Amino acid sequence: MKKNILLALGFFIFLACSPRKDGYLNRKYQGFTTFYNVLFNGEEALNTELKQRDKSHRDNFHAPYIKLLTYDEQISSSQMESLGMSDDESVIPPAGFYNDDINVNSLSSGSRVSTLEIAEMKAQKAIEKHSMLFKGEEKNKTIFDAYLVLAKARLFQNKPLEALDALNTVQKIYKKDKRLSLAKVYEAYTYGKMKDYYRADETFRELKENKKLKKSEKKLLSIFYSEMLLNAGKKEEAVTELESAYQLNKNKKLRSRIAFLRGQILANLGKNEEARESFVTAYKNARNFEFEVKSQVEIAKTFNGKDDDYEGAKEYLEKISKKGTYASRKNEFYYALGLMAKKAGKKEEAQEFFQKSIKEKISDPQVRGLAYYEIGKKFFEDNDYLSAGVYYDSAYAAMNYTPAKEELKSLTENIKDISKNYYLIKKNDSILKLTKMSNDERIAFFNKHIEGIKAKEAKEELERKKAEKESKNRVETVDFALLGNTDNNNSFLDFNASKGFYFANQTTISKGEREFKQIWGNRALTDNWRTSTKMNSIEDLKNEALGITAAPDPRRYEPDFYIEKIPTKTEEILALKKDRDTASLGLGRMYENFFSNTSLATKTLYDLVDSKTDEETELQALYQIFSMNYEKTPSAAERAKQLILEKYPYTSYAEFVKNPKKADFTTSDSEVEKIYTQAFALYAEEKYDDSRKMIEETLLKYPKDVLVPKFTLLNAFNTGKTAGKEIMILQLEQLMLNYAKTPEGVKAKEMLQYMKSDLKVEQFDSNGNLINNNALNKPKMEIQNPEAQRGNSLENSSSQKNPKTPPVKLKTNWESNDPGLQPLNPKK
Structure with missing residues (x-):
């Protein structure tokens, strides 16, 4: 028996090592060793990386569109830091990933070796050691899988050209393999990554016509194709393909993402009704709390103020915002309610909801910033520029979505410039108005002003006494459970010998400061810091801009105290008028240049002209009015044209208004x-x-x-x-x-x-x-x-x-x- 076994074993070894390298047994042997000796670890490395990406993925719901595949993009160092991960927390490959013959230091330029680089190297090693290429045809079927792992590893390292090289090779050496359609799917996907949308679309269309595609391949194709169409700007086609993807894929988590993305595209196309249906579907299929909340917010954004039931929608959102874990996201629901009220034409109610949103605990910094922005926008529309600027600054500080943040940055800077001119005009107008009053009129004016000061101070004193009384009656208590509970890691007063006192540990202090700023932003150390500080700062800034001092003066109840400050010298009054007119000219230009608000700019400049300013300022104002209106609204420009021709007939400006040249040049001959x-x-x-x-x-x-x-x-x-x-x-x-x-x-x-x-x-x-x-x-x-x-x-x-x-x-x-x-x- 032993002899027969040895003979059989020797016979099989002979066949495996025979000159016939493409023989059946050799092919099976090479296929077996390819997978279990090298490729298995490569596939494990690739799957480990993709699972880790999926686990650490955080959707940016404030970007125009979410990603369908949660493992598609490489996580950068900044993203890892924002997720609370350090470089040391990267994926540790399981045992067996490294072999002695692989120099891992050559795989990455950094100190850390990525699992994708390991997967790439393992796939290359499998191809080099176990390939059975005869007459341009690969006999080892497992090498197909090695090339596919190689292509995927390169794709997810953002190396599409190298991935395409691997996919082209596999199609060249496997001409009749049934798995070639899968390679073609990844080939089309790679073209999309390279932004070669024409070839990608052409390849995807060919694959869709292939009736022999497996169901798994159809699922993958529908996902890849829909995202490619969206990236190519073909939104209508992307919506259609997403519908197909939803039908093919039965995984509820993926279905939720498909429906959410479809809703975003439809909302972008202005199809709110269809978008709402899609967001409702996303909500029903959602498999995590974040998706549920964001779906509800997006449903609210699609609200149509004319035809939809505002009261019913409002009651529904208010109700669910108080339920269970939803209560922790009240600020987002209040923001959504504010948007609905705004679309319904209920501006005051909208402002109330936005104010409630910023008073609740923050759950999404971008939503907090957007709530601030909406409040500031209302002030801006009411020409209260300083208040708008303060809220825009708060919005800028809170937001974490960079494109929106950068767009807001220029707006806040422009608002500051406008505010400076606006309040200078307002202040100088007030002073110039006082210079024209008689003494009796001035006394009556300031007596009324003094009455307002007294009423305001009496109210503040009453509030101070009330707060003082409440403070005396309050019983100060200490939660001794905090002192005794040394086993609780979250204990505020932790006297554990190994950890030390909370405030003696700089790490815990820094962490606490970060958490506080994330929730409340930068706050001054004052009473009622949660709600009152913001409005007090706005009032202080307004008073500062108008020249009103915050410190009370002993003579503030005397009319003469104010009358003495009114300028009486002609040159001082003229200087005030000159500064006021210069600011008005700048303000008119800003309205046009910053916000393209031609009507407001024209009104501001015509008011300046009617105020009888000096010739130079008047001419500049008339020129600005004409240049911004002669193409858009000729009727508004006509008066400026006539005034220039009448008052300044021999100037370059007169020649310009007679025959303004449009700079609509063609190419040079x-x-x-x-x-x-x-x-x-x-x-x-x-x-x-x-x-x-x-x-x-x-x-x-x-x-x-x-x-x-x-x-x-x-x-x-x-x-x-x-x-x-x-x-x-x-x-x-x-x-x-x-x-x-x-x-x-x-x-x-x-x-x-x-x-x-x-x-x-x-x-x-x-x-x-x-x-x-x-x-x-x-x-x-x-x-x-x-x-x-x-x-x-x-x-x-x-x-x-x-x-x-x-x-x-x-x-x-x-x-x-x-x-x-x-x-x-x-x-x-």
Whole structure:
């Protein structure tokens, strides 16, 4: 018997080691050893990593869309830190992952080896040691699995090109394998990762037409395809594919995610009714508390204020927010109720819900920030900019979704600029109004103001006494259970010898501070810090902006105390008016530039014009009104146009309103580029008249070419060399007004600031006589008399008796380093 066994064993060994390497037994032997010797550990490493990713995944419900697959994205160090994980808490591969012949230090540039790198190396080792490739065909069936593990490991390391290489190889060496369709599914998925959406879509469509696909492959395909379509911007098609994915996949957790994502897309498309149905489905299939809460919030967001039952929906949300664990998320439900009330047109009720939301314990920092934002938005709409700015700042501090946070950052900065101007105008208006009152009117005004102060202080004193009485009657008690319970790890007063006193441990103190800030934000050490501090700070900021001191003055009940502070000198009153008008001009510009609120900007600037401001400010205000309205609302621009033509007929602004040029340029013609090069060469050779003539002919022939601003700037330089500085200034002003947003327009503005700084403007009366007025020698924006313009022209110098500004003969510092006046660079 022993002899027969030895003979049989020897026979099998001979067959396995025979020259016929692709023999049946050898194939089975190699397949067996491939899996159990190497590939098994590779698959275990891959599965361990994906399970860990799924376990540590945290959905960002404030991003436009959630991810369907919770293991798809690599967790970064910052994400691990936010989840409370340190680098030491990364996945520890099970025993057997490492072999002596694998140099793990070469797998990763960092000190920690990822399990995906281990899986990749194991798959490569399996292919190298156990491949049976004969005549371009792989005989070892298990190598297919090795290539698939290799592709997945590379995919989830965000190496799609290397993954695609593995998938292409497996399709090349397994031409008739039944599992090729699975490789094609991952191939399409990889194209999507590479953002080659055309190839991905083409491959997915081919697979969907394949009737031999297994059910498991159809499930995977539907998930991959729907996400690819969404990433490609094909939202309608993505919704259809998600419906198919929902039918194919019976796992309730995945179904919940599919329904939630579908609802997000439909809501983005404005299909609120369908979106709500999808969120309801997500809620019914939800397998975790977070998904249940967020589904309810999203259902509330789809509320239609016109047709939906607001009272019924409100009653439902208020009811479930008090049930069990839902009570810990009251702040989110109150936020959702506020959104519903807002859509229903109940603005005051909406504000009450948002206020309740910020008073509840925080469960989601982004929701807390959004609640602050909604309160601030209401103040902003009511033109209470300082209050809006305070709430926007709180929203910015609370939010943790970076895109929304960054968008809010610029808004808060703009609000601060607007607030500064708004309250300066308000304060100066109040003072100027007092300067126009009689003494009796002032006394009556301040007596009323004093009565208000007394009533406010009496109320504050009453509240102080009430709080003091309550404090005396309160019995101070100590929870001795905290002192005695040394076994409780959460004990506040922990005198355990191994851990020490709570406040003696810096780690526990830091942890406590972080938790407090996460829940309450930054709070001052004052009474009623939960609710009253925010409103007190707003009131303090308003008073500070209006110049009202917080410290009480002993003379605050005397009208003379206030009357003495009213300015009486003419120059002080004029300075107040000037500051007020400058702030109004800036405020009008801000409304347009920051918020595109043209109607409010126009109203603010027309109010400034009607307040009888100085000529320079009035002209700037009228120009701003015309430039922002002449295309959108010509009727609003007409009055500004007529006032400019009537009051400032000889200015560059008058020329602009007569014929405003739109900067709707086409692409540059190659012929125009050649002409500009020639014109610039003539300027460099000091042939200024020839250069000017060439430019004027080109502008008539090509009025819409993109080089028009460059031609105009070059022509201004020609003018400066021949006709003088003042005429050059006029041309630069036209360039600045007509092409303000081009590099040449910006350069013209910078040059004008320099050139006007030393320009003395001379004015003449109707008879041509020089008006000697020292005040006129200050830099001005325009020349009031056309004769003065012609008097400064080199061509008319022989027929004019007026002094002229000599042409610019030397190269000045405003020209020497000018990037706006250069020959064209063929590479740009």
